[in-house]
Amino acid sequence: MDIKQIFKNNQEWVRQKLEVDSNYFNDLSKGQNPDILYIGCSDSRVTAEELMGVSPGEAFVHRNIANMVPNTDLSAMSVIDYAVLHLKVNHVVVCGHYFCGGVKAAMQSQDLGILNPWLRNIRDVYRLHKEELNAIQDEDQRYNRLVELNVQEQCVNVIKTAEVQRAHRERGITVHGWVFDIHSGKLIDLEIDFSKIMKNVMEIYHLE
């Protein structure tokens, strides 16, 4: 990739934006008021804004390998805290994707160095749902299902945070689990049962 081209692209983008609205960047600089916190994978094929069709300012975004929300990860926890308490988003989305390299790696018995503790969180998801996953004969289908279950479990991790529990009580914030199907380009809503998960989580993880 020609890095210089990126700056040319940027100039062209600025020109196009100003052509439509001469105050575009002036308005952007005044502040942000997004309604969605999007937590997705770092995978270069799974963009946040583009696949949702939203513009700058509309989504607060956090991406890491395999869209994880480990409760000891300072970055993910800070993003949730800031988005929920300060930006006051009303929707938190965890978006996974089929053909996720992180999930694939967690399904294999391999020492991957520093990635081991990160991928361990996905292996824990596998262990939680071992019976269902092991009953799936087809390896690709099992892989897809683990992608979905990982999204579901990361939604549970989002709900375990005090910020989200409080925001749910005070203003009805909701958590959504989605999967991006790279093969078709379609966004799939897993329709996780937010109220049921919230009820189950509150039994043990009640903080607020």
Ligand code: CO
């Ligand atoms: Co991925």
